[in-house]
Amino acid sequence: MQQLNRANIGLTESLPIKVVQFGEGNFLRAFVDYAIQRLNKEAGFNAGIAVVQPIDRGMVSMLNDQDGLYTLFSKGIKEGQEVEEKELITNIVKGIDPYADFHDFLDLAKEEQLQFIISNTTEAGIAYAATDTRDMRPPSSYPAKLTVLLHERYRHFDGAQDKGLTIIPCELINYNSDTLKKIILDYIGLWKLEEGFKNWVLNACTFHNTLVDRIVPGYPRDQIEAYNAQLDYGDKLLVSAETFFLWVIEGDDRLKQKLPFHKTGLDVKIVKDMQPFRTRKVRILNGAHTAMVPISILYGNQTVKESVDEKFTGPFIQSVVFDEIIPTLDMDKAELEAFAKAVFDRFRNPFIKHQLASIALNSISKFKVRVLPSLLEFVKRKNSLPVHMVFAFACLIRFYKGDFKGRELPVNDDSEIVAEMAGIWQSGNYDAIAEKVLSKTEYWGEDLTKIKDLRQRIAKALQLIDEDGISEGFIAFKNI
Numbered sequence: 001m002q003q004l005n006r007a008n009i010g011l012t013e014s015l016p017i018k019v020v021q022f023g024e025g026n027f028l029r030a031f032v033d034y035a036i037q038r039l040n041k042e043a044g045f046n047a048g049i050a051v052v053q054p055i056d057r058g059m060v061s062m063l064n065d066q067d068g069l070y071t072l073f074s075k076g077i078k079e080g081q082e083v084e085e086k087e088l089i090t091n092i093v094k095g096i097d098p099y100a101d102f103h104d105f106l107d108l109a110k111e112e113q114l115q116f117i118i119s120n121t122t123e124a125g126i127a128y129a130a131t132d133t134r135d136m137r138p139p140s141s142y143p144a145k146l147t148v149l150l151h152e153r154y155r156h157f158d159g160a161q162d163k164g165l166t167i168i169p170c171e172l173i174n175y176n177s178d179t180l181k182k183i184i185l186d187y188i189g190l191w192k193l194e195e196g197f198k199n200w201v202l203n204a205c206t207f208h209n210t211l212v213d214r215i216v217p218g219y220p221r222d223q224i225e226a227y228n229a230q231l232d233y234g235d236k237l238l239v240s241a242e243t244f245f246l247w248v249i250e251g252d253d254r255l256k257q258k259l260p261f262h263k264t265g266l267d268v269k270i271v272k273d274m275q276p277f278r279t280r281k282v283r284i285l286n287g288a289h290t291a292m293v294p295i296s297i298l299y300g301n302q303t304v305k306e307s308v309d310e311k312f313t314g315p316f317i318q319s320v321v322f323d324e325i326i327p328t329l330d331m332d333k334a335e336l337e338a339f340a341k342a343v344f345d346r347f348r349n350p351f352i353k354h355q356l357a358s359i360a361l362n363s364i365s366k367f368k369v370r371v372l373p374s375l376l377e378f379v380k381r382k383n384s385l386p387v388h389m390v391f392a393f394a395c396l397i398r399f400y401k402g403d404f405k406g407r408e409l410p411v412n413d414d415s416e417i418v419a420e421m422a423g424i425w426q427s428g429n430y431d432a433i434a435e436k437v438l439s440k441t442e443y444w445g446e447d448l449t450k451i452k453d454l455r456q457r458i459a460k461a462l463q464l465i466d467e468d469g470i471s472e473g474f475i476a477f478k479n480i
Contacts, residue, residue, distance in 0.1 A: 001231075001232070001233060001234050002233055002234065003065075003066070003233065003234045004066045004067075004069050004070070004071075004233040004234060004235045004236075005065075005066055005067045005069065006067040006069065007067075008233065009069075009088075009233065011067075011069070011090060013090070014048075014093075015040070015046060015047060015048030015091060015093055016046065016047070016048055016111075016112075016113040017048045017049070017050045017093055017094075017108070017111045017113065017114055018045075018046075018047035018048060018049075018113050018114060018115050018116060019036060019047055019048070019049040019050070019114075019115070019116045019117075019118055020049075020050050020052060020108050020111075020114060020116070020117050020118075020149070021033070021049050021050065021051045021052065021117075021118045021119065022052045022054045022117070022118070022119035022120075022121055022125075022142055022145070022146070023051070023052075023054055023119055023120045023121050023125075024051045024053055024058055024059045024060055024063055024095060025059070025120065025218075026216050026217075026218035026219065026239050027120055027170075027212075027214075027216045028118070028120045028170070029070060029072070029089065029237070029239050030072055030074075030214065030216040030218075030239045030240075030241040031170070031212060031214050031216065031241075031245070031247070032118050032120075032170065033049060033089050033091060033092060034072055034087070034089060034241075034245075035245075035247065035261075035266055035268065036049060036091055037087070037089055037090065037091050038264045038265075038266050039259070039260065039261065039263075039264060040091055042263055042264040042265070043260045043261075043263035043264060045260070047091065047115075047116075048091055048092070048093035049068075049091050049092045049093060050092075050093055050094050050095075050096060050108055050111075051063060051068070051092055051094070051095045051096065052095075052096050052098060052105060052108070052145075053095065053096065053097045053098065053099070054119075054121045054125065054142050054145070056099040058097065059237070060095035060096065060097045061095075061097070062236060062237060063092065063095040063237065064094070064095045065236075066235070066236065066237060068090075068091075068092030068093060068094065068095065069088060069089065069090060069092070069235075070088075070089055070235060070237035070238055070239060071086060071087070071088055071089070071231060071235050071238040071239075072086070072087050072088075072089055072238075072239055072240075072241065073085070073086050073220070073227060073230075073238065073239070073240045073241070074086075074087075074240075074241050074242065074243045075240065075241075075242065075243065075349065075351035075352070076242040076243035076244060076345070076346065076349045076351065076352075077243075077345040077346070077348055077349055077350075078243060078345070079345075080345075082350065082351075083243050084351075085243065086230065096108065098137075098138040098145065099138065102137040102138055105138065105145075105149070106148075106149070106152050108149060109149050109150070109152035109153035109156055110152075110153070110156050114153075114165065115165065115166055115258065116165065116166045116167075116168060117146065117149075117165050117166070117167045117168070118168050118169070118170065119142060119146075119168075119169045119170060119171065120169075120170040120171055120212075121142040121171060122171065123171055123172050123173050125141075125142045125171055126142065126143060126169065126171050126173060126176060126179050126180050126183065127141055127142075127143070127183070128141065128143065128183045128186055128187075129141040129144060130190070132144035132187070133191070134147075134148060134151070134187075134191040134193070141183075143180055143183040143184055143187065144187055146167075146180070146184060147184050147187040147188065147191075150165070150184070150197075150201060150205070151193060151197055153165070154196075154197045154200050154201075155197075159196055159197070159200050159204075160204075161200075161203070161204045162204075163204070164200065164203075164204025164205040164206070165205050165206075166205070166206050166208065166255070166258060167180065167181075167205060167206065167207045167208065168208045168210055168249060169210065170210055170212045172212070174209075174278060175209055176209055176210060177207035177208050177209045177210070177250075178207065178209060180207065181201075181207045184201060185198065185201070185202075188201070206251075206255070208249050208250050208251050208255065209249075209250045209274055210247065210248065210249050210250070210274070211246070211247070211248040211274050211277055211278045211281060212246075212247055212248075213244070213245075213246040213247075213281055213285070214241055214242060214244060214245050214246070215241065215242045215244070215346065215349075215352060215354070216239065216240070216241045216242075217240050217241070217352055217353075217354070218239055218240065219237075219238065219239060219240075220238075220240045222353075227240070240351070240352075242346055242349055242351075242352055244342065244345075244346050245266055245267055246267050246268075246269075246277075246281075247261075247266070247267070247268045247269070248268075248269045248271060248274045248277045248278070249268065249269070249270050249271070249274070250270075250271060250272065250273065250274045251270045251271075252270075252272070255270050256270050276330075276331055279329065280329065280331060280336065280339060282369065282370055283325050283328070283329060283370070283373065283374050284321055284325055284326070284329075284336070284339060284340050284343055285343045285346075286366070286369075286370040287320075287321075287325055287370045287371050287374055288317055288320060288321050288325075288343065288347075289304070289359055289370075290359075290363065290366045290367055290370045290371050291317065291320050291367075291370075291371050291388075291389065291392040292304070292307050292308075292313065292317045292320075292356075292392075293356050293359055293360050293363060293399075294360075294363065294392065294395040294396040294398070294399035295313065295316065295391070295392050295395040295470060296310075296313050296317075296356055297356050297357070297360065297399065297409060297410065298395055298398065298399060298404050298409075298465070298470050299312065299313055299470040299471065301313060301356060302355060302356060302357070303353055303354055303355055303356060304347050304354040304356065304359075305347060305348055305349065305350065305352075305353070305354070307347075307356065308344055308347045308348055309348065312470070312471045312474075316388060316474070318344070319388045320386075320388045320389055320392060321340050321343075321344075322337065322340060323386075323388070324374065324375075324378055324386040324387075324388055324389050325374045325389075326340065327378065327381065327382075328373075328374050328377035328378050328381060356410075357410035357412075360399075360410050360411070360412055361412045361413070362412070362413050362414070363396060363399065363400075363411075363413065364396070364400070364413060364417060364443055365413075365443075367393070367396055368443065368444055368445060371389060371392070371393075372444060374386075374389065375389045375390070375393070376451075379451060379452075385451075385453060385454060385457060387477070387478055390454065390457050390458065390461065391461050391474050391477055391478075393458060393461075394457075394458050394461030394462050394465060395461075395465065395470070397421075397433065397434070397437050397458065397462065398462055398465050398466075399411065400413075400417075400418070400421035400422075400425070401421070401422070401425045402418075402422060402425075405469075417443075421437070424436045424437060430459040430460075430462045430463045431455075431456075431459045433459070433462060434455045434456075434458040434459040434462065435449060435455055435459075437458075438454065438455055438458065457477075460477065460480065461473070461477050464476050464477050
């Protein structure tokens with residue numbers, strides 16, 4: 001079987017570099033690069049992508065070995081029906097490792113048709129490193145690298161306003177572009193760069209907050225033979241993803257003209273304010289994920305699909321979402337319920353084995369961001385405690401004990417938190433455990449013992465979980 005490259009498959013198209021992409025990982029290749037390819041095919045966008053490796057160890061060399069080509073397999077459930085799609089992604093023009101060839105990196109700034117900067121350097125990527133200097137080749141942080149690239153472009157084109165760039169980060173932090181912009185301005189000050197450059201960044205460049213939503217398991221190592229059997233070439237970079245796709249970008253009509261996604265079938269929303277969409281996703285999709293993990297692992301499930309299909313955990317998670325989370329949100333109820341139904345279709349995707357243990361990482365901080373706001377809002381609006389979320393909260397606390405009925409649990413968090421929770425559990429007193437955990441403001445941002453009846457209900461749930469197990473314990477808890 002021949003190796004995948006442009007010569008071997010007879011691909012001769014040459015696309016101009018319109019996009020510089022920081023990051024070469026599975027998500028960007030299954031999300032942004034796929035979206036740009038749809039624009040090229042359906043809207044005549046004619047955009048090539050130059051991929052920059054953001055850290056000193058990465059996959060750019062593998063990408064270049066295949067001339068930027070790879071296969072995307074998309075599989076999922078749409079309206080109850082299984083859907084499978086396969087596409088060769090062809091729009092990556094080159095991959096650049098700035099640690100190996102810094103001049104090649106700087107030359108990207110001189111591309112005449114360059115318009116967009118897109119990134120996904122993980123949540124930790126948009127960070128300020130005071131030790132970065134403009135003379136480093138390259139600086140360590142992504143924002144510092146981008147500042148260097150923007151400054152090179154500003155100087156090369158003599159500050160031309162029409163050479164400003166549209167900057168669209170995809171890192172999973174709220175207000176991602178606002179944060180990135182602030183750090184760039186911090187570097188401009190730290191490095192004492194000229195005022196004209198600062199004005200060019202502020203006036204010629206635009207920054208756009210985003211929300212991205214697609215599950216990308218990545219390279220299907222466990223099923224690679226089945227995937228390879230569908231190809232007539234060798235592909236070391238094939239990537240698998242679900243069919244669901246949502247990209248929300250803050251912008252105006254000018255951005256809609258620059259990115260004509262309305263001419264494609266992709267669900268890309270360019271809106272004035274993306275916060276309602278972010279809240280919807282974080283509370284429903286991420287909230288359901290986080291709420292289900294401890295209770296489902298304690299119950300004995302291993303995957304997300306198993307959790308939503310099982311006769312006890314499935315209805316439990318449905319109740320968390322439809323009866324307790326949705327009533328706390330202000331968007332149209334029908335739209336929220338339609339989104340939630342699509343989420344459960346995604347959870348049931350038979351092609352994606354999403355291990356609960358793999359999403360148990362940092363469960364306490366995730367609960368604070370994804371579930372606790374819904375619980376607190378429910379109390380505020382209903383003047384009562386949400387039964388399912390409270391029991392899920394108790395399961396989270398019980399999960400951090402580290403073992404359950406002879407099984408070791410996949411607790412994965414900061415070592416200080418793990419040790420602290422283990423110490424709290426040594427007392428064996430459910431009231432004391434509930435008191436200590438709920439009062440930890442560093443976990444939750446406030447003292448949760450002040451919420452009426454929450455400490456008592458958590459303590460009782462912990463007792464019932466240990467005495468009766470998960471399903472019987474919940475039945476008893478609900479009927480108190």
